Amino acid sequence: MGNNFLTWIVMFCTFCSVSGEDCSLILKPSRVVVGFGESVSVSCEATRPVRVLGWDSALGVPQTHEARSVQWKVDSLIDWIEEPICYGVFFTAPRQCEEKLNLVLYKTPDSVSITLVNHTGPMVEGKEYQLLCEVQNIAPVQFLTLRWYRGPTEVYKHSFSDLTSSSPVQVSSTLVITPTKAENDAEYKCVAELELGPEGPQPPPTVASEPLTASVYCPPTFLSPDTEVLEIISGEEATLNCTAAGNPKPVYSWQSSHPIQEKMKEEAVITSSALLPGTYTCTASNMLEKKSKQFIVKAKTKGV
Numbered sequence: 001m002g003n004n005f006l007t008w009i010v011m012f013c014t015f016c017s018v019s020g021e022d023c024s025l026i027l028k029p030s031r032v033v034v035g036f037g038e039s040v041s042v043s044c045e046a047t048r049p050v051r052v053l054g055w056d057s058a059l060g061v062p063q064t065h066e067a068r069s070v071q072w073k074v075d076s077l078i079d080w081i082e083e084p085i086c087y088g089v090f091f092t093a094p095r096q097c098e099e100k101l102n103l104v105l106y107k108t109p110d111s112v113s114i115t116l117v118n119h120t121g122p123m124v125e126g127k128e129y130q131l132l133c134e135v136q137n138i139a140p141v142q143f144l145t146l147r148w149y150r151g152p153t154e155v156y157k158h159s160f161s162d163l164t165s166s167s168p169v170q171v172s173s174t175l176v177i178t179p180t181k182a183e184n185d186a187e188y189k190c191v192a193e194l195e196l197g198p199e200g201p202q203p204p205p206t207v208a209s210e211p212l213t214a215s216v217y218c219p220p221t222f223l224s225p226d227t228e229v230l231e232i233i234s235g236e237e238a239t240l241n242c243t244a245a246g247n248p249k250p251v252y253s254w255q256s257s258h259p260i261q262e263k264m265k266e267e268a269v270i271t272s273s274a275l276l277p278g279t280y281t282c283t284a285s286n287m288l289e290k291k292s293k294q295f296i297v298k299a300k301t302k303g304v
């Protein structure tokens, strides 16, 4: 029996070979995780006397005769479809046996970026927006987890385990947000993490996007009731406080049937000892909305 016949068995007789438990071949290590362009070496050992032991690999076919171990070694692995198989042809049954190497060739993404879909400039509180995270050139995608963060808090986790591709792909994830005013200046970030298992690098390699800072605009809201009634003693100092929260910061204007000092007309707070009974109306406005508040000033008689 010549070499050619053995090669024929190896190539065409895979249906009559066994693998797994009954196979007398052991791969060391049995699972390898290799970074793109890194070196790899795995040895295949036979647990009983073997006629031929070899690796079926596109990157050269090392083969030995009657040796109990053969090594598959690549200095720089860049082949995305490489699935090396170790085979053995034995003297006794089962005559043929093969073991496929669990090989993971990985590549961290070239870039991870985050954008606001169809919108530029500040967001408005209570409205819906879409954030898009795009990951370029990652492999294998089934080991990828994309984590979304608002500040230090993880808000969403996107797993791609239902996909299968050994070569690099581009993927994306969308986060729908309805910002509140408390989230003004919040930083959103997305982080791509390759969880490659215990044989992979520890901690798992991650690539983070640049943060996206969300400016959230909100209309003016008064911090005290919309109408206030004040009883003041004539000649004593009184304060009308119209302060409103809002983004951008509200601007103020005052109206009354009584004259108001020019320098106070644009202030949030009027403090005066010359207020007269009647109604003072203040307006707080920003680019989103204009809101008014009334101060009803009543005279209080001394000593009552």
Ligand SMILES: *[C@@H]1O[C@H](CO)[C@@H](O)[C@H](O)[C@H]1NC(C)=O
Binding pocket: 117, 118, 130
């Ligand atoms: C973005 O805007 C374009 C053009 O106005 C529209 O066709 C598209 O559906 C929008 N996409 C989303 C996600 O709203």
Ligand SMILES: *[C@@H]1O[C@H](CO)[C@@H](O)[C@H](O)[C@H]1NC(C)=O
Binding pocket: 223, 224, 239, 241, 242, 243, 269
């Ligand atoms: C006006 O009201 C705001 C909000 O309640 C408060 O922070 C501020 O100190 C008040 N100003 C004055 C002058 O009382």
